Amino acid sequence: MPTFLDFEQPIADLIDQLEQAKSIEEKSEVNVKTTIKELERKIRNTTKELYENLTPWQRVQVSRHPDRPYTLSYIEAITGGEFQELHGDRNVKDDKAMVGGFGAVDGETVMFIGQQKGINTKMRQYRNFGMPNPEGYRKALRLMKLAEKFNKPVVTFIDTPGAFPGLEAEERGQGEAIARNLLEMSQLQVPIICIVIGEGASGGALGIGVGDKVLMLENTWYSVISPESCSSILWRSWEQKELAASALKLTAKDMLANKLIDGIIKEPLGGAHANPLEIFERVKVEIQKHLGKLKEMDSEKRIERRIKKFSTMGHYETIETVHVPVEDTGSEV
């Protein structure tokens, strides 16, 4: 049984009717072929209309859909199973919320890295809901350095509600781990492609998000904070999450318009979970397209362009002032 989000109720109702029509046809000899065809058409049209007009908050909901494919599913599909998962940060432990390893994309080795969410209650716990600890970021960095050593490109899949805000995470330097990745990824000698496949929450997402190409799937979000937390801080209530989602301009379309990402990968009708095979194929095509171009570039040039891209992000104004250098006259008055 598929899971329907609240705004998908009209689709759920139509599917209910379709099931009923089908069982009538099975039990009796009544010809309901036209009804079935009509219902199928209606389902397609309703889905299309709903998905073409998703509000930012609805996209956040789709990005968290429990049936949505996660990192390992993408890797399995893209490599056709020719993937070897590698574990551990060589220091503390193996973080189950961050996975990675070498895989072959049509014969070419790529280092895949990504946050991993769990597919059921038990696995969600096991994967810590896709919230890495510092050792997750350090494992990611170890794998990136391994890729660099053997001159293999890096592809990261971003899908996290945030870096884990726990006591041990703080003890082991969550901030330092993320910061280190930002610096090291800026200078990594091999091509890096980062793809937001679900949730891109804050520093926890950016910690594997500094790439030559940063792409977002159509129904994902990327921002400095989740709409819920933003609502609780700025509105002092959890109730304004829809307003916050709009205000944050966190959709792929907004992010591209603000030049904070490099591209959008369109999802199948009804979202990535409605047709996983199709989204896997589209993602694979995008990876190959970009890797092809990035590999041709000289590595120093590629690093220069990567740094320049992130360095020009931002929006500020210049005030007209007589530029007088400041001399502090001291603080005693």
Next chain:
Amino acid sequence: MGWFKRIKENIKTPTREKRETPEGLWYKCPKCKHVMSSEDHSANLWVCENCGYHERIGSYEYFSFLFDNREYVELASDLISGDPLKFRDTKNYVDRLEASRKKTGLKDAVRIATGLLNEQEVVIGAMDFSFIGGSMGSVVGEKLARGIDHSLKHNVPFISISKSGGARMMEAAFSLMQMAKTSAKLSMLAKAKIPYISILTDPTTGGITASFAMLGDLNIAEPGALIGFAGPRVVKETIGKDLPEGFQTSEFLLEHGFLDYIVARKELKSKLALSLKLFKH
């Protein structure tokens, strides 16, 4: 030093903006309740003479005792925030900015300056917590980036003084990307083998900790500062119990291996000077 002298000679009208610390005849320490004259308190670099509590101070105060003869040239001082997202929560972002500028006399949450520290040329970026909680938006990121560019161009060490609650939510993903921007710039500094010293002061949390503040060749802190990625309230909610004594303090970070040393404000300049000298010779 030719470049620096040249600009120094151009100083005609020293401007003086409003200070962060309120003026008063007496200062009462919030920690030990000791009372001292404001004059003595500022002469003691805003540290309680009784218990050593380090009062939060801003860029003007730090510049006043770090730069030789209090002389420095401010960089990128003409940048102010725009409102790229037309952000509105219970207030308009532009109104928040305007109110903050009025209240503090500052243009944003960081000031960058270059000058001499014990006769060694440096660039210092010092944050002002009084400006929207020292939050990092596009202006903070751009100013730090330009400060680092200046260090690169003139081959002088870069020093940051962090004091911030983290990202500026009203600039959403623009704010997030300043983490990548400052870290990317620092990677260039690292490649050029120019020293970067990060000073963490109370408080340094969120996106600041997860970017430039933790990337120093040396990470040093004032005593008793709150330093962390997640705020203590969030961590407490996550683990569902009280936090251990001293959690996320400078001393805690030193113990866990994330700081090189802790330094009292009175010794900050001399310790910095020594660190810089040891890098140089």
